[in-house]
Amino acid sequence: MDVGIFGCGPWIGSDWASTAEHECEGVIALGMRVLAIGSGGVGTSAALIAARRDFFEAWVCADYDSPRARAVVDRVRDPRFTAAVVDAGDAQAVAELCRAHAITHVLNVVDPRFVMPIFTGALAAGCDYLDTAMSLSRPHPEQPHREAFIKLGDEQFEQSDVWESSGRLALCGIGVEPGLADVFARYAADHLFSEIDEIGVRDGANLVVSGYDFAPSFSIWTTIEECLNPPIIWERDRGWFTTEPFSEPEIFDFPEGIGPAECVNVEHEEVLLVPRWIDCKRVTFKYGLGDEFIEVLQTLHKLGLDRTEEVEVRGQRVSPRDVVAACLPDPATLGDKMSGLTCAGTWVTGSGPSGERREVYLYHVADNDKTMRDYGTQAVVWQTAMNPVIALELLASGQWQGAGVKGPEAFDAMPFLDLLADGYGQTWSIREH
Numbered sequence: 148m149d150v151g152i153f154g155c156g157p158w159i160g161s162d163w164a165s166t167a168e169h170e171c172e173g174v175i176a177l178g179m180r181v182l183a184i185g186s187g188g189v190g191t192s193a194a195l196i197a198a199r200r201d202f203f204e205a206w207v208c209a210d211y212d213s214p215r216a217r218a219v220v221d222r223v224r225d226p227r228f229t230a231a232v233v234d235a236g237d238a239q240a241v242a243e244l245c246r247a248h249a250i251t252h253v254l255n256v257v258d259p260r261f262v263m264p265i266f267t268g269a270l271a272a273g274c275d276y277l278d279t280a281m282s283l284s285r286p287h288p289e290q291p292h293r294e295a296f297i298k299l300g301d302e303q304f305e306q307s308d309v310w311e312s313s314g315r316l317a318l319c320g321i322g323v324e325p326g327l328a329d330v331f332a333r334y335a336a337d338h339l340f341s342e343i344d345e346i347g348v349r350d351g352a353n354l355v356v357s358g359y360d361f362a363p364s365f366s367i368w369t370t371i372e373e374c375l376n377p378p379i380i381w382e383r384d385r386g387w388f389t390t391e392p393f394s395e396p397e398i399f400d401f402p403e404g405i406g407p408a409e410c411v412n413v414e415h416e417e418v419l420l421v422p423r424w425i426d427c428k429r430v431t432f433k434y435g436l437g438d439e440f441i442e443v444l445q446t447l448h449k450l451g452l453d454r455t456e457e458v459e460v461r462g463q464r465v466s467p468r469d470v471v472a473a474c475l476p477d478p479a480t481l482g483d484k485m486s487g488l489t490c491a492g493t494w495v496t497g498s499g500p501s502g503e504r505r506e507v508y509l510y511h512v513a514d515n516d517k518t519m520r521d522y523g524t525q526a527v528v529w530q531t532a533m534n535p536v537i538a539l540e541l542l543a544s545g546q547w548q549g550a551g552v553k554g555p556e557a558f559d560a561m562p563f564l565d566l567l568a569d570g571y572g573q574t575w576s577i578r579e580h
Contacts, residue, residue: 178202178203178204178251178543179202179203179204179251179252179539179542179543180203180204180205180206180207180248180249180250180251180252181197181203181205181206181207181250181251181252181253181254181539182207182209182231182244182245182248182250182252182253182254182274183206183207183208183209183254183256184209184210184233184235184241184253184254184255184256184257184261184265185209185210185235185255185256185257186208186209186210186212186215186216186218186219187210187215187256187257187366187477187478187479187528188365188366188477188478188479188524188525188527188528188532189256189279189322189528189531189532190208190210190219190256190257190532191219191222191479191524191528191532192522192524192528192529192531192532192533193254193256193532193535193536194206194208194219194220194222194223194228195222195223195522195523195524196522196529196532196533196536196571197536197539198223198225198227198228200536200540200570202539202540202543202544203227203539203543204227205227205228205229205248205249206227206228206229207228207229207230207231207244207248207250208220208228208229208230208231209230209231209232209233209244210232210233211232211233211234211235213230213232216230216231216232217230222523229248231244231248235255235257235261235264235265236260236261236264237264237268238263238264238265238267238268238271239268239271240268241253241264241265241267241268241269241271241272242268242269242271242272243272245268245269245272245273245274246272250272250274251274251275252274252275252276252277252539252542253265253268253269253272253274253275253276253277254277254278254535254539255276255277255278255279256278256279256532256535258280258366258368258369259278259280259281259282259283259369259372260283260368260455262278262280262281262282262283262302262303263282263302263303265278266278266282266303266306266317269315269317270306270309270310270313270315270317273313273315274315275315275316275317275318275542276315276316276317276318276319277317277318277319277321277535277538277539278317278318278319278320278321279320279321279322279323279325279326279531279534279535280320280322280325280369280416281299281300281303281319281320281325281416281419282299282300282301282302282303283299283372284296284297284298284299284301284376284379284414285297286376286377286389287377287389291377291389292377292389292390292391293388293389293390294388294389295379295386295387295388295389298379298387298419299379299414299415299416299419300319300320300416300419300420303317303319303552304552306552307551307552307553308551310550310551310552311550311551313550314550315550316542316548316549316550316551316553317551317552317553318538318542318547318553318554318555319416319420319552319553319554320416320417320420320554320555321534321535321538321555322531322532322534322535323491323511323530323531323533323534324348324350324415324417324432324491325415325416325417325420325554325555326531326534326535326538326555327491327511327534327555327567327575328348328417328491328492328493329417329420329421329493329554329555329556330534330555330556330560330563330564331492331493331509331510331560331575332346332417332421332425332493332495332556333424333425333555333556333558333559333560334509334560334561334564335493335495335507335509336425336426336427336556337559337560339495339499339500339505339507339577340495340497340498340499340500340505341497341498341499341500341501341502342497342498343425343426343427343428343495343496343497344427344428344429344496344497345427345428345429345430345431345494345495345496345497346417346421346425346427346429346430346431346493346494346495347429347430347431347432347433347493347494347495348415348417348431348432348433348491348492348493348494349399349401349410349433349435349492349493349494349508350410350432350433350434350435350489350490350491350492351399351401351405351408351410351434351435351489351490352364352401352405352435352487352488352489352490352527353404353405353406353487353488354485354486354487354488354489354515354526354527355485355486355487356481356484356485357484357485357486358484359476359484361439361440361443361475362475362476362478362481362484363440363475363478364478364481364485364489364525364526364527364528365478365527365528365531366472366478367468367471367472367475368468368469368472370444371444371447371453371468371471372414373413373414373415374392374393374413374414374434374436374441374444375392375444375447375448375453376392376414377389377390377391377392377414378390378391378392378393378394378411378412378413378414378415378432379414379415379418379419380412380418380429380430380431381418381419381421381422381429381430382428382429383422383427383428383429387418387419390412392411392412392413393411393412393413393436393441394411394412395411395412395433396409396410396411397409397410397433398410399433399435399494401435401490401492402490402492402508402510402512402576402578403488403490403512404488405488405490405512408435408437409435409437409438410433410434410435410436411433411434411436411441412431412432412433413432413433413434413436414432415432416554417430417432418430418431418432420554420555420556421554421556423554423556423557424554424556424557425556427497447471451467452467452468452470452471453467453468453471454466454467454468455467455468455469478525478527478528479524479525479528481525482515482518482519482523482524482525482526483519485515485519485525485526486515486516487514487515487526488512488513488514488515488526489512489513489515489526489527489530490510490511490512491510491511491513491530492508492509492510492511493508493509493510494506494507494508495507495508495509505579506579506580507577507578507579507580508577508578508580509575509576509577509578510575510576510578511530511567511573511574511575511576512576513526513527513529513530514526518530533567533571533573537563537566537567537570537571538555538563540566540570541558541562541563541566546559546562547559547562547563
């Protein structure tokens with residue numbers, strides 16, 4: 148078990164968490180103290196974004212790879228930031244590291260396979276929790292492309308009562324998609340529509356990575372997981388159900404010069420989150436992946452290289468998916484080779500405030516040239532990382548508060564969107580169709 152170098156006794160339930168000051172063998176916490184687990188592209192971007200804000204007093208960058216965590220701290224060059232080592236798959240190690248640093252909030256920015264141990268460790272240490280992806284799904288054993296079985300986030304929502312009774316908040320899916328897309332859905336429901344027919348998240352980009360035939364701009368582990376699993380759809384009269392991967396292709400015209408792209412169904416958390424808090428008739432998620440990207444993923448599946456179960460190779464046990472990830476470039480290192488825009492947005496149809504037919508697309512576009520110039524990180528990971536930092540600031544100020552397991556749409560969208568624009572200098576837009 149790997150933990151940080153400091154040690155302290157256990158917190159008792161949530162007794163300490165309701166006060167402004169927490170003590171632990173010389174560590175005194177007067178404000179928000181964040182443990183960010185994962186020092187890859189999103190973790191690095193989150194640290195660089197947070198370093199420009201003053202809502203927290205300490206930020207611990209933790210990773211299983213000590214040099215990687217240290218590299219983030221060295222890059223930020225801010226005394227509030229420190230590095231630590233942790234095994235994200237060990238809930239006890241996560242809890243001990245939280246106690247050692249008097250952590251108040253755990254930010255999970257690693258692959259979703261580690262959601263449950265981090266989620267569990269945060270609660271055990273009496274911390275609030277945020278993530279950008281939820282606990283993994285498992286397909287129906289007999290009808291995987293028709294019936295939902297264990298859905299994204301099910302393991303977390305099963306513990307909502309425990310979190311609520313402990314007075315702790317697990318804010319799940321607060322990246323960009325899920326995350327900002329859900330905030331857009333909440334805003335549309337509260338301010339733009341009297342009745343909603345469909346909420347459909349649509350993601351597209353015109354990013355190009357020079358020098359590579361195939362180089363995903365996000366974690367390939369996560370990309371395989373969400374693209375090759377049976378996509379999930381929600382309808383009011385039917386509930387959640389699944390379809391074939393890459394089903395129901397449609398052409399969606401993305402804004403700001405990205406243009407038309409074919410989008411297909413993909414498994415994503417928004418479909419599991421939105422219907423829990425927003426009244427609508429249908430929820431979908433579609434990616435503009437492109438034919439070549441889909442063909443690569445389908446080939447990996449045919450060869451069994453998408454599998455997470457370990458196989459033996461020359462006496463060594465390895466996961467085929469981990470091998471694929473190891474053979475591809477680290478997305479965090481691609482920024483200087485990338486160009487173009489990435490768009491995250493929420494398409495909503497229904498009736499406007501006066502009953503008129505309405506169709507809008509709420510969106511945010513990140514320009515790789517700008518994120519590289521301003522932060523030195525590529526657009527996709529930067530756009531993901533911005534949103535949990537904003538959410539942490541809203542929690543620190545008390546503008547967002549709650550207990551239990553919740554999604555972004557459980558909160559008022561306006562404080563988030565105001566801070567996004569006024570505090571973080573980001574433009575978000577509404578396109579009327």
